[in-house]
Amino acid sequence: MSNAKAIRAPFDPSMLFKMVFLAVVAIIVVVPLLATLFGGFKSLGELRVNPFGLPRHWEWQNYADILFSARYWQLLRNSLIISTLTVALTLIVASMAAFTFAHIRFYGSSMLLSYLTLGLLFPAATAVLPLFIKVRDLGLLDTYFGVALPQTAFSLAMSVLLLRRFFKDIPYELLEAALVDGCSYIKFFRYVTLPLSRPILTTVGTITFVNSWNAYLLPLVMLNTDALYPWPLGIMVYQGEYSSEWHLILAFITLTILPTIVLFLLAQKHIVAGLTAGAVKG
């Protein structure tokens, strides 16, 4: 990148400063991540004397043991089930509500919308004890739904706002024409709104998925059985068991954040758009 600039400005101290600055920040971001990845390939003894560098002996066994353990896959499966449930519920429930708010004028519409956006004001943690008791009384404790339903409820506010904004931009003429042709609102929603809104649905789905995939507090409170634990809970248990066998813990961390990083690389556009621009618009 410096070559192109060098032609115009042979010596530009601010350019140099900029490059150095960016390089330093990049190193600070990358080093802990790479040390984690490579740490998983080391023996505990090597980790102690050489935490930074490439492994001298690549211990594939650390990763292999985890990849061939039922435990790792069970954690990922649990996380996947909970996240998929949350995403599906959020998309269905939020898009229906957003459609109503976008296209139907009724008394109290703006009041109900503000009511929903109250959810943006405080974190789930504030009411987590009563929430626990509610989930227990509903008989959902220690079930996937016991985590997915509250997560859906807390993701509704942002999702409805984002979807409603998008739905409102669908030309009104389209709705009018469809209605004149005898199409019902529900059919319009199903066959016009949803297909046209694939980008925003993907964005909302991705944000919800990432949040649910990474969530810790709600599953921690709602789940008691190891067999149902999603990976953030499982990895804490794992760390408790192997408290100072860092090489194994690092391999485990690497393998559990791998899906997130792959998803990020595949859907970076949606993730960035959703998490930043989405937040701005909300």
Add this chain to the structure above:
Amino acid sequence: MARRTARVSAIGAAGEMVPQVSIRGPSWDGRLTVLILFLPPALLLFTLFVVLPIGEAAWYSAFNWNGFGRPTNWIGLDNYRFVPETRAFWLALRNNGLIIGVSLAIQLPLALTLALMLAERFRGAVALRMLFFMPYILAEIATGLIFSFVYDGDYGLVASIWRTFGAEPPHLLASTDTAMLAVLIVIVWKYFGFHMMLFIAALQSLDKSLVEAARIDGATPSQALRHVVIPLLYPTIRLSVFFAIVGSLQLFDLVMPLTRGGPADSSNTMVSFLYNNGISRMRVGYGSAIGVILFAICVTFAFTYKRWFMRDE
């Protein structure tokens, strides 16, 4: 919704709902169906799992209750007296203040500087943006574990650096003096990329002709930056501050793998204080009181901030 057709109000129909019916086109029966089918699921879920628990927290907070059976031991506002009596509560509050302070004094300027550098197009700019954003999408739990390795006094990266200088490696997370500092560093590491992306998004939608006009009028690049670009970014800066404060009030997942709020409560945040004192011991009444206090702080803050700083948005 654009009002393109003439409408008349339906008379006396459907109680509260005052539908506006177009003469041609949609009949309002279709709308009522949508209203009845599409709205309740969201309202029900939201009420059941978000709004009611807050109300119940207020109710439970008046009891001394371990969560089993029905709450019977009414103690009025005693829980609200007990909470501020503990030192840990004030430590947690101080730590939340520290997080906000670091976010404003270090994270925000860093994010803004990086955004100004990376908003321009050059080879590698997009890759760097993605790289800097990456810590933000990692789970807090994973980030916390990675850094508990980084800080580990025996195997960690910090220990290794210390040893090359021949010094005895510190156990940063085990000392009341350094634990919170260590947590603060991780917070900046994890979240600066998010704020950077906010600023990049804002910079890219900025009206570039304003900057050009300033330059034509003889402003130097730094003058144009200070007097044109930064003022245009004020809304985004206010938003970034808003997220930093809200984020600080919710911070929990990151603290657990690093310190669990310790040693001696020195690195608790409000939520980890709530967890350690209310949830993990099933002290429902006491925990609910902390929750209500946290709720009050969040709501007061959100409304005041919106009123004072974000009036136009």
